[in-house]
Amino acid sequence: MTAGAGRAHIIVLGNEKGGSGKSTTAVHVAVALAHAGFSVGAVDLDARQATVARYLENRANFAKKSGIELPSPQVAVIKDGEGDVDALTDQLLEWRGLDFVVVDTPGRDSPMARAALSKADTLITPMNDSFVDFDLIGQVDPDTFKVKRPSFYSELIWDARKARGRVDGGTVDWVVLRNRLSSLDARNMRRMASALAELSKRVGFRVAPGLSERVIFRELFPRGLTLLDVGALEDFSLSHVAARAELRALVGALKLPGWAE
Structure with missing residues (x-):
């Protein structure tokens, strides 16, 4: 199966706040695309933690050990250093x-992170459903919760979009994922939804549902499995079915070329 773009469609995970589920989302999107029959590469730019690379290493080891x-x-894996930006360009050329x-970009501002953003076709920014995380992309009035202005990360994405346009005239589809939605605070969810809808019109992104706070996503890491690996999972339950549907909905919401459920 092919995406039909003539070159690799580049999906960049970007967020400068830790704990947003960025690396988990990166792994699951990459594996979901591989399951769908696409040829996929995953670049981990956080060589220190290397969460994506470790996850996929665990996956390869489990498959070999299990004979599946x-x-x-x-x-x-590419180091996030001043002189390593060219290594990213070379890797993308190799995988074109x-x-x-x-x-998967590091959770900090750096020349490497900016270079990755400028090469994105699809940019995914996972964020927890809280105004602490929202502050990364927009500032709100403390009394009305109305958006006052875009924040520094929105401005960074604006610059990355301009850089991409100058290089090849391409556009960047920016998708903000609402990860770890809580069913306990309906008022906060409504306020977040309203603020995101308002800001999306001002700075140009789409909002999509992300991954909930589920223990299963962390438990699968040592074996490198995802909820799409049904044949390798033990004690597959209804909660796993719900989580798998959530993952498929996430990938579908990205509207990637060639993707069909």
Whole structure:
């Protein structure tokens, strides 16, 4: 199966706040695309933690030990240093024949992170459903919760979009994922939804449902499995079915070329 773009469609995961589920989302999107029959590469730019690379290493080890085949992306780890930006460009050139390349950026501002943003076709910003995380992309009035202005990260994305346009005239589809939605605070959810809708019109992003706070996403890490690996999972339950549907809804909401449920 091919995405049909003539070159790899580049998906960049970007967020400068830790704990937003960025690396977890990157792995699951990459594996979901591999399961769908696409050729996929995964670039981990956080060489220190290397969460994506470790997840996929665990996946390869589990598959070998169990004597099974698991659809998996190719993986590369690139250091986030001043002189390493060219390494990212070289890796993307090497993988230009793939359908998709998923790039997980470090949770900080750096030349490497900015370079990755400027190469994105699809930019995914996962965020927890709280105004602490919302502050990354927009500031709200403390009394009315109305958006006052975009924040520094929205401005950074604006610059990245301009840089992408100058290079090849391409556009960046920015998707903000609402991860770890809580069913306990309906008022906060409504306020967040309203603020995101208002800001999205001002700075140009789409809002999509992300991944809930589920223990299963963390429990699968040592084996490198996802909820799409049904044949390798033990004690598959209704809660797993719900989580798998959530993952498929996430990937579907990205509206990636060639994707069909």
